[in-house]
Amino acid sequence: MTRTSTNTTTPMETRLRVLDPLLPSVHALPAPVEGDITFTLPGAEGRYRRRRVDPQAYEASWAALDQHQLYARLTGPDPARALDTLLTAWDRRMAAARPAPGDSEAVFTWPSRDTEVTATLLAHGFTPKTVTAVRAATTGPPPGRAARAGDLLVRPLAPADAGDLDRAVALWLDELRWDAQFGSTMPRESSAHHARQRLAAPGAWVWLAERNRRITGLLSVEPPEEAAWAARQVAARRVGYLSTLMVEAAERGCGTGTALVRTAHLALAEAGATHTLLHYAALSPLSGPFWHRAGYRPLWTTWARRPPAH
Template sequence: MTTLDAATDAMNEWRIHAFAELAPFTLPEGERMHSAGSLVGVASELRPEPDASWSIFNPPVANELVVRGADTSGEDPASPAIGDLADLIDDWAAGAPAGVPLQLELPVALRGAPAVLAARGFAPVSTFAVRRVEGEPRPSAWTSKPGRKLREVTADDRAGVAGLLEELHAADADAATGAWAHPQLREHLLDYASKVVDVPVLAVVAEYFGLLAGVANFAAPGTVAPRTSRERELYVQFTAVTRRLRAGGVGAALVGELDARARAAGAELLAVDFGALNPESAPFWLRQGFRPLTTMWRRR
């Protein structure tokens, strides 16, 4: 029987070839162990504290499976059959608490995994993606037109930023990304907005003829756990554009400004999580050159 240590070592061995940007996978902690072939999974219950702002993007409770094991991408002839993943998921789901959403995150390189998960009622929720900071910044076509500018965020923008984040949250909720009608939603959005305007060096807003059209910001250093192998990683916490001005270049201008700031700061990588099924968000980030690394799947 494959041990968790051996499965983790095996996953890290093939990960460095497929996704050099990903940080090494660690030994997960959990309540129940599952195994199938050379795959091992550790299940645990997640209960975000309602007072934590990030809880607005997660269900109140979920049962999560962390999978470790050898390469199932098909590149390694000694890799386990994709059937092992099916057996692992079936074993986990059979013993999971009734009525609790199930979720797991897998590298996008696991060929065959989407079919296995979809056949069992799972849907992609969010994707973690990265973009290397390299080359020279390109001038924004959006800001070259009259009445449009990018500027530093100010304290007067707090309510407007909260409104933009509320639009983003609603769009993600509609796309079933995990965002939900949290009882403290407005309070948490205002808290996020306050943190954005309190550290203006990390944020940029787009203004369209005096209207607050969009906002983008980096997470403050130390507030988001690093998930890549790069020491100089910057995490894009939010990029939100008001619905009436989407698909007009505002978002690309905001991300371009963040990229320029990251380059000036000596960063190597930009990282972001986006709604995998959000019809506006997912195509946008791919157009900006972000490469998907892992995807979170969930079954309600």
């Protein structure tokens, strides 16, 4: 995404980098597009963008179809007060825009460690939707074609095997339905098509966990060459993105997820990734604890409000 500011670091950016050295050095607004509304207020700049998401698009499985997004730069000495002013102005504009009923939301993404603004977001009716988490890479031997942990086998997906692919798609859709409970996903009629397309793509990084010849877990990764979109969110040299992890309910707590993630981490380290990013449902009682034990910690939090108008 094109950004509108120069490479000059502002006091706000310095403050955020002190809070979290892995944040990008420049926190700029996106370049304006037709229909954007720009706010210039005391201590804050913002850009309101309304996006209509195609229900057939891959993105639609994670986003409301009527997206109301706010991008912000808090430039004054009181970030909480500046954000309160900005959110109030945004609320007025959203109400005038008449958000679509039902499948719509207001979303705002901000550095997780900037807790000065948390109370302000809660006061405006926002709740955490997703967390972008980061982990520094470790080094170790490549995982090879398969790895065993007791009676658990972790192996690459064989996309030409119809049974493999069908089971992988089913697990992917299970993950979408699970996270939908917490408001972070929105399963669509198009979701199965996109899951199959991505899992079967030539060269896709996908592993399955198998116990007693039954596939019980799935993990997919975007290697650094495919994760440039994610790399913009972190001050790191070479970034991989862990896109999906799902373990069937009966296997949770048995080490299946840990074995899959260990395999992915070793493969990413072998590919030269310095950091790995992923998203997890902020309100899930399982996701946060699991990923924190695996070495991840919050970098960005996406806050959402439904319906958008407050």
